[in-house]
Amino acid sequence: MLRFPEEIILLLLDDASGKMAKINDWSLRYALAGSVLMDLALEDRIDSDLESLLLVDKTPIGYKSLDFALAMIAKEENHDVRYWLEKLAVHADDIKEQALSGLVEKGILEHREELLLWVFKSRVYPVIDGSAEQEVKLRIMEVLFSDIIPDPRDVVIISLADACGIFSAILSERELEHSRGRIDQVRRLDLIGQAVSRAIWDIDASLVYAMQPQGL
C-alpha cells in the first residue's frame, strides 16, 4: 500500500516525461504536510478534533517522514492541526524526496537524470508501472461520479488532490464542473484535509491582498 505522500506525488507526475506538474509551492508544501498527518491519523498514531491534534501512540511506523513528524508531535503537546501543518510544510522537500525514493524502490518510478540545455542535470521520474497510479485514479473517479459512501482513504486522497489542483489536470472541464459539489462534499469529511484547504486559501488570499494597489 502506498503512503499518502507517495500517492500525491504519483498523481502530480507526468507519466511519460516524469516531470512534476507545476503547482503553487505553498499548495504542494501544505498538501505534503497534510498527507503525513493523515497517514499518521490512519495509522492510529494521532487523532484530532475541532480544536487540537492529539498524540495517541508514539510507536514509530518505519517510514522516515512519518516517524520524523511523529517524534516532533511527541515532544510538544497542545497544538492544533494548523500548527503542525506549518511546522511540517517547512520539511516538504524532504517529504517529497522520500516519496519519490519510495516509489522508485517499489518499482513504480524510474529515476533518470536528463540534461537541460546540454548543461544542467534535471531529475525526472517517468512511470514504469502505471497500475498503482491507475488504481488511485479509479478509486477517486468511483467516489466522484457516484453517491457511494467513500472509504476514509479515498476521502484523504480526494482532499489532498483538490488542495494540489490535480483535478483540473485529470478531469475535463465538464467533468470538473459536474463533480465540483461532490469534491467539496467529500473533502470536508476529513478535519485535517479541511485545515490543509484553509491554510492554502489563507496564503492565496494574502497574496491577492498584497497585490491590491495600496492608497498613498
Add this chain to the structure above:
Amino acid sequence: METRTKEEAGVLIVELDGRLNSPASSQLEKKIKVWVSSGSQTVLFDCGSLSYISSAGLRVLLSGAKLIQKQKGQMALCRLSANVQEVFEVSGFIDILNVYDDLDKAITALS
C-alpha cells in the same frame, strides 16, 4: 466508551456512551464488523450519551456506513449532543449520514 445493544422492529440499536476517540474507535470498528457479519443490516447508533467524537470516531462511522451500504443495509444516528452535532456540521457528516433528532423517528424511518 461503552456500547449497549438492543433490537427493536428489526433495527439493531447501539447506544454509544462516553467518548468516541481513537482507542474507542478501534474497538467500535471491530464490533461493527461482527454485527454486520452476524446479519445485522439495519443499525442505529443512539448518541444520546455520546459526549465527544474525534476524527477517528468520524472515520469509524464512515467505514461502518460504507460496510453496511455494501451489504445493502442501512445505518443511521440519532440524538446527537450539541458538540457532536457541531462536529457533524463542520465536517459535513450531517449531509452524508442519516441523522435524526429522535429515537422513535429514527426507528420508524429504518424499519
